[in-house]
Amino acid sequence: MPLPLSTRKILAETGALSRFTGKFFTTGIKPRYEWNELIRQCFVIGYRSLPLVALTGFIMGLVLTMQLRPSLVDYGVESQLPAMVAIAIVREIGPVITALIFAGKIGSSIGAELGSMKVTEQIDAMEVSGTNPFKFLVVTRVLSATLMLPILVILSDVISLYGSYLGVNIRSTTSFNLFFSQVIDNLSYSDVIPAFIKSYFFGFAVGIIGCFKGYHSNKGTEGVGQSANSAVVVASIMIFILDLIAVQITDLLGIN
Amino acid sequence: MANRKINNIRLGIFVLAGLCFLILGLYFIGKDENIFGASFRLKANFENASGLVPGNNVLYAGIQVGTVKKVNLINDTLIEVVMSINEKAKKHIRKNALASIGTEGFIGNKIVNILPGEGPATFIEENDIISAKKAISTDDMLETLAVSNRNIADITVELKTAVQRINYSTAIWKLLNDETLPSNIRATVENLRSASAKANSFVASLQSMAEDVKAGKGSLGQLVTDTSIARQLYKALEKINAAGDQAEKLAGTLQQMTAGIDQDINNGKGIAHSLLKDSLVVLKLNSSLDNIEKGTRAFNENMEALKNNFLFRGYFKKLEKQKKVSKKF
Numbered sequence: 023m024p025l026p027l028s029t030r031k032i033l034a035e036t037g038a039l040s041r042f043t044g045k046f047f048t049t050g051i052k053p054r055y056e057w058n059e060l061i062r063q064c065f066v067i068g069y070r071s072l073p074l075v076a077l078t079g080f081i082m083g084l085v086l087t088m089q090l091r092p093s094l095v096d097y098g099v100e101s102q103l104p105a106m107v108a109i110a111i112v113r114e115i116g117p118v119i120t121a122l123i124f125a126g127k128i129g130s131s132i133g134a135e136l137g138s139m140k141v142t143e144q145i146d147a148m149e150v151s152g153t154n155p156f157k158f159l160v161v162t163r164v165l166s167a168t169l170m171l172p173i174l175v176i177l178s179d180v181i182s183l184y185g186s187y188l189g190v191n192i193r194s195t196t197s198f199n200l201f202f203s204q205v206i207d208n209l210s211y212s213d214v215i216p217a218f219i220k221s222y223f224f225g226f227a228v229g230i231i232g233c234f235k236g237y238h239s240n241k242g243t244e245g246v247g248q249s250a251n252s253a254v255v256v257a258s259i260m261i262f263i264l265d266l267i268a269v270q271i272t273d274l275l276g277i278n
Numbered sequence: 279m280a281n282r283k284i285n286n287i288r289l290g291i292f293v294l295a296g297l298c299f300l301i302l303g304l305y306f307i308g309k310d311e312n313i314f315g316a317s318f319r320l321k322a323n324f325e326n327a328s329g330l331v332p333g334n335n336v337l338y339a340g341i342q343v344g345t346v347k348k349v350n351l352i353n354d355t356l357i358e359v360v361m362s363i364n365e366k367a368k369k370h371i372r373k374n375a376l377a378s379i380g381t382e383g384f385i386g387n388k389i390v391n392i393l394p395g396e397g398p399a400t401f402i403e404e405n406d407i408i409s410a411k412k413a414i415s416t417d418d419m420l421e422t423l424a425v426s427n428r429n430i431a432d433i434t435v436e437l438k439t440a441v442q443r444i445n446y447s448t449a450i451w452k453l454l455n456d457e458t459l460p461s462n463i464r465a466t467v468e469n470l471r472s473a474s475a476k477a478n479s480f481v482a483s484l485q486s487m488a489e490d491v492k493a494g495k496g497s498l499g500q501l502v503t504d505t506s507i508a509r510q511l512y513k514a515l516e517k518i519n520a521a522g523d524q525a526e527k528l529a530g531t532l533q534q535m536t537a538g539i540d541q542d543i544n545n546g547k548g549i550a551h552s553l554l555k556d557s558l559v560v561l562k563l564n565s566s567l568d569n570i571e572k573g574t575r576a577f578n579e580n581m582e583a584l585k586n587n588f589l590f591r592g593y594f595k596k597l598e599k600q601k602k603v604s605k606k607f
Contacts, residue, residue: 062282065286173293173295174296206306209303211304
């Protein structure tokens with residue numbers, strides 16, 4: 023029984039992506055590392071994303087605090103607001119929102135950049151000139167995305183918690199010390215470590231999907247836009263799927 | 279190239295800041311869970327763990343000193359709670375300390391409370407087992423509350439009947455509806471007030487009287503205050519005493535006299551004795567009285583003879599006539 027075209031397309035994509043990922047590992051571990059390009063990419067991907075991530079993180083912390091507050095007041099546990107917001111941000115909101123913003127900014131830019139390089143045949147030219155384009159373009163970008171997202175997530179968490187502190191202080195008063203100790207008291211390693219580990223996977227997913235979409239773009243300039251768009255969409259979906267897997271694993275390990 | 283260097287520095291700051299926050303966060307959380315720093319083990323055996331899990335806080339006198347490491351089931355009624363306590367608390371907790379399981383707030387996490395025991399004891403050591411105190415759990419409280427609720431229900435039933443009886447009682451409603459009652463009560467209160475005012479003035483005058491007496495005014499005052507009266511009274515009493523003594527002597531003499539008389543009577547001296555005791559006198563008196571009787575009878579006969587004598591008949595007839603006349607009238 024022939025499979026529908028769309029299903030076959032998805033399966034083909036998945037296979038190609040898997041092959042691409044395998045190529046990343048096999049090429050990536052071989053020497054002649056592109057250190058300078060990796061650091062440049064880290065700067066572009068990590069540092070340049072910070073203002074956007076910081077803004078969204080701050081707003082998320084503030085808004086979440088203000089949204090949760092009425093329900094907690096109803097139950098008479100308003101004092102648990104810092105604890106609740108801290109757990110929500112550190113465990114879920116921080117990594118996922120940051121990764122989505124990251125996918126929107128970095129996934130699309132990688133997809134568009136590599137796509138335009140592909141359609142203008144710069145990648146082919148690079149190969150001719152003796153540079154391994156996969157190593158130079160893909161490995162550095164994926165690695166820097168993988169390494170930078172966790173750091174962005176940590177900074178976003180900190181800024182979110184500061185936003186939450188301001189959010190608590192809008193309606194009631196709490197000292198920074200009290201807020202801080204309440205947050206720390208209610209957080210444990212089982213909250214921080216899994217969230218930190220899963221953000222590596224999110225970063226890797228964003229980088230590899232952006233590169234894959236760009237590297238395999240065709241049909242001229244139209245294809246560049248398409249690959250940028252699909253890079254963001256697939257990366258975002260991938261983030262949620264990875265989140266689902268991560269929560270299952272932590273649950274199975276009993277550290278949830 | 280310079281631009282690139284600046285970018286590298288920026289990237290370095292960015293990465294270091296992120297790692298710094300991560301390490302600080304992990305350190306503070308770890309500090310809270312007593313992962314860093316010296317600690318020692320302390321055990322306590324409970325009957326019921328009440329939902330205690332590893333990681334829960336241990337408080338000594340309300341200050342966090344460690345965390346719960348393990349909760350082991352030893353047998354069907356014994357649960358061993360192993361706690362990791364900060365080394366700094368070692369020199370404060372004594373062997374007679376009591377552990378109990380409580381909650382943070384009313385619905386918060388479970389905690390182990392270590393409370394100082396009474397009396398002297400040495401300080402705890404590694405792997406010591408401290409005694410556990412059964413804390414009042416919410417279930418116990420609810421059980422007590424259930425009993426109270428039942429009591430309240432009983433009371434309300436009683437109250438209901440009482441209120442119903444009051445409702446159906448005409449006497450109370452009549453009393454309540456009586457419009458003259460307030461005025462009566464007011465009048466009563468008024469009377470009470472005037473009575474109390476009078477009582478007040480009475481007490482005041484009593485007081486002034488008492489003050490007068492104290493000051494020695496009036497006869498009572500003199501009586502109370504004059505010291506010469508006491509002396510006179512004393513003298514009078516002495517005199518009464520002396521009179522009493524004399525009366526006693528008199529009584530003594532009287533007694534002697536009666537005793538003498540008694541003796542006289544009994545021993546046959548004087549008239550009284552002969553009258554009372556001599557049987558011969560009685561016989562003589564009897565014969566005398568017989569003689570007198572005989573004499574009077576003879577005299578009666580003589581008088582009858584006189585009546586019948588002519589010389590005296592007229593006189594006696596006249597006497598009878600006068601008797602008849604006095605009888606007619």
